[in-house]
Amino acid sequence: MRSYAPNGLARAAVRFTPSSFAGTFIALMMSALIVSACGVLLETGARASVPAQRYARAPVVVAADQYAHLVTGSGDSRSDSPAPLPDTARVDGALAREAARVPGVRAAVPDFVFPVRQGDATLTGHGWGSHAFTGTSLVSGAAPRTGEVVLDAVAARTAKAGIGATVALETATGRADFRISGLAKTGSGDVTRGATGWFADAQAPALAGHPGKADAIAVLARTGVDIHALAADVKTALAGSGAKVYTGRDRGAVEERGLGYAKETLTGLGGSFGGIAAVVAVFTAAGTVALSVAQRAREFALLRAIGATPRQIRRAVAAEALLIAPTAGLVGCLPGVGLAHWWFGQLKDRGAIPGAVDVHVSFIPLVVAVGIGLLTALAAGWAAGRRPAKIKPGQALTEASVERLRPGVIRTGLGVGALAGGGFLTGLAARSAGDDAANAALGVVMLFMLAVALLGPLVARLCATLFSLALREGGAAASLAVANSRTNARRLASAITPIVLAMAFASTLVFMHTSESHVAARQVRAGVTADHVVTDPAGLPADAVARAARVPGVDAAVGLLETRVLVPVGSGGDRWLQGAATQGISGSGAQLAKVQDLDVLSGSLDRVGRGRIAIDRTLATSARVGLGDKLPLHLPDGTRAGPEVVAVYGRGLGLATVTMDRATLAAHVTSGFDRTLLVRGGDARALAALGTVTDASGYAVGQDTERELNAWANYTMAGVLGGFAAVAAANTLVMTVLARRRELGMLRLVGATRLQVMRMLRWEGLLVGVAGVVLGTAIAAATLVPMMRGLTGESPYVPPLLYGAFAAAAVSLGLLAVSLPARAVLRERRS
Helix, strand or coil, X not given: CCCCCCCHHHHHHHHHCHHHHHHHHHHHHHHHHHHHHHHHHHHHHHHCCCCCCCCCCCCEEEEECCEEEEEECCHHHCEEEEEECCCCCCEECCHHHHHHCCCCEEEEEEECCEEEEECCEXXXXXXXXXXXXXXXXXXXXXXXXXXXXXXXXHHHHHHCCCCCCEEEEEECCEEEEEEEEEEEECCCCCCCCCEEEEECCCCHHHHHCCCCEECEEEEEECCCCCHHHXXXXXXXXXXXXXXXXXXXXXXXXXXXXXXXXXXXXHHHHHHHHHHHHHHHHHHHHHHHHHHHHHHCHHHHHHHHHCCCCHHHHHHHHHHHHHHXXXXXXXXXXXXXXXXXXXXXXXXXXXXXXXXXXXXXXXXXXXXXXXXHHHHHHHHHHHHHHHHHHHCCHHHHHHHHHCCCCCCCHHHHHHHHHHHHHHHHXXXXXXXXXXXXXXXXXXXXXXXXXXXXXHCHHHHHHHHHHHHHHHCCCCHHHHHHHHHHHHHCHHXXXXXXXXXXXHHHHHHHHHHHHHHHHHHHHHHHHHHECCCEEXXXXXXXXXXXXXXXXCCCCEEEEEEEEEEEEEEEEEECCEEEEEEEEXXXXXXXXXXXXXXXXXXXXEECHHHCECCEEEEEHHHHHHHCCCCCCECXXXXXXXXXXXXXXXXXXXXXXXXXXXXXXXHHHHCCCCCCCCCEEEEEECCHHHHCCCCEEECHHHHHHHHHHCCHHHHHXXXXXXXXXXXXXXXXXXXXXXXXXXXXXXXXXXXXXXXXXXXXXXXXXXXXHHHHHHHHHHHHHHHHHHHHHHHHHHHCCCCCCCCHHHHHHHHHHHHHHHHHHHHHHHHHHHHHHHC
């Protein structure tokens, strides 16, 4: 077997010329940092779980599948695309009796969790039977019967009442008086913070708004029963019911509904974004390795001239990679793990991940990161060293002195193919709408970036030519900079590419968010025509609409029950379930039109009612439905529905994507309390008793805060990719300047002053920065224009100051990365 163990030539090269390999080391280290960070997040998402708390004493839990499934294809091409449900899916409460008859079961207790309003405060309601597995115990009094409630100390203190007193509570069934039958102390399974109340098990399902349904069924085992065998028996007994049986840590997913979204977020970051980031990192690292090998073409040519064989040259390059890549990878993994922890912590602080989920770090993503870096170094070194190793020694010396003008045929062909592919996807995105446009546009940036890298020498030579036209009066330093750039187009291309990458990705991610936010904010301002907006995050009183309608001067009052539904979008085999913001309206479409202008494009809101909905035009395009069609969707708890589309409107991005009647929606959510009340007319002071009152502009500001998580995610991704690309660009520029010691020394010997040489290099740095900004902007525009037209129907919104900051940072990076090492080189020559 051929050995690639580090030989004496490779060790000597690394030992005596470490500066030649410093840039390669940094690039491979940064690559490992990105890959390991995304790998840790991906693995955490795949393995994320939370320990059971509420069901800690129930070894077996029966619950519904908390995912909606979209099945496409058949046979070998059958695909199942699950999506976490926006709300809790419930099971038939009668299954508790079936489970209780299984041998070894001590008890099967239906569990209910629902919000209850107690005056201006809220409490969490449960069925009293849950005390069997939560550890709740009576302090005084008796268990509740129908029409009674047991309160904990916090709820009793808020009600200012004791046993035997009557307290008014609001549930999904409305306001009712309940007699306090007892006071209880919460147990270890009562994990909800705040006040708690327990109702009769026979009455709890109706109070929760889901008669005959239970959130879950806690199965308690007899002493000495094998839990796995018991779970299997329960599963057999409930076969065909659609319920799932959970044991161990899987029980935590039943009580922590946010786990599904957390797993989706983490796998999205680690998988989708991580895949793009990994490709960019590998791509940039490969370019740096290739540049490092190319800069030593003279060295390889001399080795060939004194008798080194092509095999020895290739072996030396491979051995150098084996010396540098593993160490660089290991060093990069350390900050990569730190970046993953920081990123994870930020997501947790913003509520995207439950507090009980922890980062999972194993050797797998670290080994993958180091392995990818090693393979990248070997492949890039082999490709860059292939020609110096195979051509004749004399020809190698010639090419080491003068760069080849024409790039390879294969490289040019691939570059032209990538350019054509990017152009095709740009046209496809421009002809598409909704998510089809977004999906096509994402490929545009990747293909155009690949084209810039493959056609880099030609692009660099073109940029230098155009730059020369603008610098005709720039003097000798500018002319020499242009001549250098034309002659050494490969060197120029290796410096331009990372800046193009940084500008393209940062602009795409940041301006995608600014464009959506700009359109959404304008739609909210134009769409909310109500004089007053009453809100309460915990839920407004059940009779808030009726009370507001009785206020003198009020012309219309409409409550909004806000949630999400899942809608199949896409085409052919590429279909998935997309979440859509949904509002359930308490009044008619005519009343809604008085307080909210959805910009109806076709149909009429007057027909919105049971089995009939209105949707935004972007969703209509993505789901491929029109006026009069049935829209298949999953309601918040996973219930399938197919309402008729009776209206299509244009302000769904800022308001709600789906509008339907409240009565249909209320039976499928945990909290049936409206969070928003739109009122036309009347006095704000008379509405203050219902909740927080603002006008339309204040409500618009509040809506903007809901996009903060998406904004932060986009900015963070832009920072990670842009920062990596910026480091790669600076690293490449420093490498090119340090490799030009001989050239700069020659200029000084023929009479050029130190100032003239610095001016020449600054012009070159300016050329690199400006070319990178222009090309990166062009790629971002080709990506954003069709994407935003498909998603919002408008052109991208680019804040001038923010774009100017990006451009100034890119140009400054080019100038600094050239000037600082150049000063050091010229200082060496002078000393």
